[in-house]
Structure formats: C-alpha cells, structure tokens
Amino acid sequence: MTVPYPIVDQRSLAPVPPKRLLGPKRTRGIEEIPQTAAGQRLIYRIDGDFLLDNSALPLDSTSVLDATHVSVVDVSSDVEVFVELDIPSKDADKFTMRLTFVCTVTDPIAVVRQGSPSAASALRAYIKSHHRIFELGLDYPLAEINTARLKLNAQVKAFTTVEPPTIVGVSVELASVEVLTPTEVSEFEQSMRQQEQHHRIQFGLQRSSQVLQHHKAEFEYVTAAEAQRAELERDADMRGYQRYQFTEQSRVVPNDALSALTNAYSVGDISAKELAERVTSLEADKLEYERAQAQERLERERTESRELAEWKRENKRLRWEAHRTDTAEEWLYRRRELEIKRERELRNREWSREDLAIEREDKRRELEAKIDIVRELAQRGYLDTANVNLEKVVDNMLAGTREQANPESAELTDLKAPELEAADNDEEANDEEEREEDVH
Structure with a gap:
C-alpha cells in the first residue's frame, strides 16, 4: 500500500x-x-x-x-513520487509512461494550510494539463516504442522546464521519464528470440550429427581396411609356414620323387616296369597338382577382387547417402528461413496498408472540415466580398480551432483575418460615400 x-x-x-x-x-x-x-x-x-x-x-x-x-x-529530503499515465498509441492500444519526481517539503505549515494530502494526484493533474503528450502517442504503434520513448521523454522534459510543477510548501523536480514496454511487444520479441535460438540449436545439432556420421563412415572404412590387411598378412604367414615345412621335409627325404625312384631301381627294390609306371604316375600327379594350385590361386584372386569391388561400392554408397542427407537438411533449413522472412514482409506490408488507410482518413476529415467552414462562411455572407482569400481564411480558422478551446473566440479571431478586415474597410468607405451623396 x-x-x-x-x-x-x-x-x-x-x-x-x-x-x-x-x-x-x-x-x-x-x-x-x-x-x-x-x-x-x-x-x-x-x-x-x-x-x-x-x-x-x-x-x-x-x-x-x-x-x-x-x-x-x-519532511524527508528527496522523496520519490511516482506518476503513471496511459498514452494512446497509433494501433488503438496504449503506452504506459511512468514519471518520477523528487520532492522535499520546505514549509510544512503551508502544506497543511493548503490541504493537499497527495502530491501524486497534483502531479498527475499537472502532467495531464499538457495535451500534446497524449497526441504524440498517436503517431507511433506499439512496435515503435523506442522512437515513442525519445519523443515522450523530450516532450515531458521540455514541458517541465518551461512550466515547472508547483505545489505549495513543496519543492518538486523531475527525476526521470520511463515508457514501459508493453507486455505483448515484450512477449513477441521474446518469442522471436526463442525461435531464433531454437533454430540455431537445431542447426548445430544437425551439423554435429552430420560430422558424427562422417567420422563414423571414415572409421568403418579404416577398420575394414585394417581387417583386410590383417587377413592378407595371416594368409601370407600361412603360406610361408607351409613353404618352411616343405623345406624341412625335403632335408630328410630325397629332393624329389624321381630321384627316390631312381635310387630304389639302382638298389633293386623295384623293376624297370615299376619305375616307368611310377614315373608316369608322378608326372600325372605333378600336372594335376599344378592345375589344382593354379585353379586355387585363380579362385583366390577372383574372390579378393570381388570383395574389394564390393567394399568400394558400399563405401561409395555410404558417402552418397551422407551427402544426400546433408543436402536435404540444409535445404529444409533454408526453406524455413525464407518462410520466416516472408512472414515478416507480409506483416510489414499489412502495417503499411493500415498506416496509409489512417492517413487517408485524416485527409478526408480535414477536407470535410474545410467544406463545413466554407459552407458556414457562405451562409454568413462573407463569400460576397471579392478580396477574401478563401483558402487562407479556412486554414486560419482550422488553426485557431486547434489552438483555442472556445469555438466562439476562435471564430471571432479567424474573422479578423487581413482579408476580412480589408473587406470591412471597403464596405465602410462605400457607406460614407452614400451618406455624403444624400446630404448634397
């Protein structure tokens, strides 16, 4: 309270x-x-x-x-007194202006004698007496609150400088002028910031996911290559071991089967016919073994070639899938940016159309006011005067209507324009000439 x-x-x-x-x-x-x-x-x-x-x-x-x-x-020094006023805006809403005054009681007896218990009420009435403050807000919608702040601040400071506030027995000074941010503007700007931050986070997550997928594919490629290299090295070691075993066995027995058979024939273990048959069989076995080795080597080379080709195709497919995913996500993000930009442009165009409609309505009202003034001048007979500058008289009457609160005084002031005074002087001169002729 x-x-x-x-x-x-x-x-x-x-x-x-x-x-x-x-x-x-x-x-x-x-x-x-x-x-x-x-x-x-x-x-x-x-x-x-x-x-x-x-x-x-x-x-x-x-x-x-x-x-x-x-x-x-x-009687405390520099007591802050707050005054809040609602200023109408251009878009049928309102700005809330908060004024802070610093007050110090200089004569407590004068304060009680005056009987003013509330300095805030007196200062609110003082500020309301300056009607220009309420007209300034009509030039700006809520979205242009920063520009309205500058105008209202300057207007209030100028008013308090030209006509300082006075309260009997109290010294008053203006401390600050604030125009509070409307709730809907604050919520709209906060929503825009949240959406922008959300888009940045989503974009960052997408980029991180793409980088992670790229690193994963590269890791799988390196792992597969290392596994294949290890398999080839194991095969080479196995073949080397087989060659070593064959060499060790060759040291115990003769170098070849033919030498063994020849040795057996020389010692009489076998006959010449058996030697010939054995040699023929050895040659056939040798040829069959060589064909089997060649076939096995050919099959192994074909298998390795197919596996290498399959691995290359799979690696190429994975890279293409990652590239297609990156392109699609980047297109969706740019499309969302274009939609947001289009929405802002449509909103700005709508505001521009509303401003143009308001400006046209003001011009129509001003034209109707001028027509009413001309009709009133015609009814009073002022248009019969030849020297009357009609447009200037209408403009003077409109200006007088804005500056004066009493329509009757404004009408009298406007009728004293230079053109009407000249017309009145001509009529007086004509009346004097007619009176002189009647005398003669």
Missing part, C-alpha cells in the same frame, strides 16, 4: 474537558496523537492558526490541549 505524501495522516482532536477543582490534570491521551517517524513532523491547528511541533510539545501543553486538528507531514 502506498503511503500518502506529503500529509501522511490527519486527525480531528476532541476538546479536552476543563480542569475541576479536585480533578486530574488536563492532558491528552497517547492514542489521540499519531506516532511519527524520524522524518515526520506534527502540525497542530489552534483557533485557525497552525503550529509546528518538533517533538518538543508535551501532551499536557496548552497548545496541544487547545488544538482541534493534528496532521503528520513527511
């Missing part, structure tokens, strides 16, 4: 009964006199006069006993 300023409290004091012969001493009760803080003073009204109490008058003082009214005045 806001504490009243500068008069914090006011009370009427009941008369104190006169002292009796054996009665108690005349005094007032503690509950009758309001309690004051360090920066507050009591003002007593005694027979139409006022007395300042600096906490020195006791309750049984003659002045306190004779007082019929007591007031508590706040």
